[in-house]
Amino acid sequence: MRVGLFVTCLIDLMRPEIGMSVLDLLESAGCEVVVPETQTCCGQPGYNSGERSIARDLAQKFLDEFEEFDYVVVPSGSCGGMVKAHYGDLLRDDPELMGRFERLQPRVYELTDFLVNVLKLDKVPGTFSGEVTYHDSCSGLRELGVQAQPRALLGLLPGVTLTEMKDCQACCGFGGTFALKYGDISTAIVDEKCANIKASGAPTVVLGDLGCILNIEGRLRRTGDRTTRVLHIAEVLAGRSDK
Template sequence: MRVGLFVTCLIDMMRPEIGFSTLKLLEEAGYDVIVPPAQTCCGQPAYNSGERALARDLAEKALREFEQFDYVVVPSGSCGGMIRVHFGDLFRDDPELMTRYGKLRERVYELTDFLVNIARVTLAEGEFRGPVTYHDSCSGLRELGVKAQPRELLAQRGVQVQEMKDCEHCCGFGGTFAVKYGAISTAIADEKCMNVQASGASTVVLGDLGCVLNIEGRLRRTGDHSTRVLHIAQVLAGDI
């Protein structure tokens, strides 16, 4: 089957290695993976900022580029949530777009959800050794129901997870929230970083690059240069 990989603009621009790890996992699961070369943003920053016209243009573009595939896989809960949950709000006044989107929507999956519930992979034990702690990114958890899936995959790889306090709490990023409410964002990030450190794990793993950059950036700014912050695709693919 043909999988369209929605790389996300953040991964493409800042951590392309996560995209390659995702590609590796999907190909090893037996899928023909296509990365549409003209793909750009899912429109989430514009949508969250009230720029509905721009967000809709980007959503229509994504729909055109990805509706041809059997599945669409996104290594990001926030972008996956935008496509699977919020595109409907942007298309609600256009029956033709809503019909096309309705056919696509149920084929859009966050990476770990796809690997567990569609590909039904069984991963061999890897070389990575924990312990790690896991941060549940807000959109993946609350919009897409991603909770058990990454932990199941880590267990298959033989990675021990030591749960941190309040693992489901926000890291403080929230896209434009971090720009508009910097002081509040920083306080939330500080609490998250303290919980990561208190877990006793040397690595925090998560499924959204925005959270990776926010947590890693705050750890480094506060003097922690040893705690690793990794996207789950990197750990599962053994690319670390």
């Protein structure tokens, strides 16, 4: 099985260790993983800002780079949601590109969805131990139906205790360009999320989208919390959270 890994620009630039964790997970499950070197952005920032021509060019670029693979895996509900839920809107006026997208779309998966529903993993290489709480990222949950999958994977680690926080499905306030345009509102939302994380009593919050990680961890640190760990689920499952 040849899998194209769309690393995402945030992971590439900010937390490459998450990408390495994804690679570990896929290769340990027997996948041949290819990371196209020319990949860049999924186009979501442009799309959200009304720059449809730029987003469309990036959608076509994505097709050019990934349509040859058996599957495409994206370790981000936000980027995965952009591809699966919004490329059709961008490409609908071009029958040739739309046809290519329709053939690729069913093979594009968010990471945990792929691990559970395609690979059907019954074990993972990580050995994480401790209590965690889980934040459901908006795009993964609402556009891709990712909710049970990460919890099922955490359940494969016998040392993990999952304690659900209040309003685990509520937004963290990042929302891509939303956090830039509406900083005060974004801060109020993430403050509520941080309060719920702390109230859960779990020393670690796990999630599947780096945008949410940067927003939550950044706010925790700026408000004096130096101890709560904020980890991508790939780091936990691959055993790279202490590396």
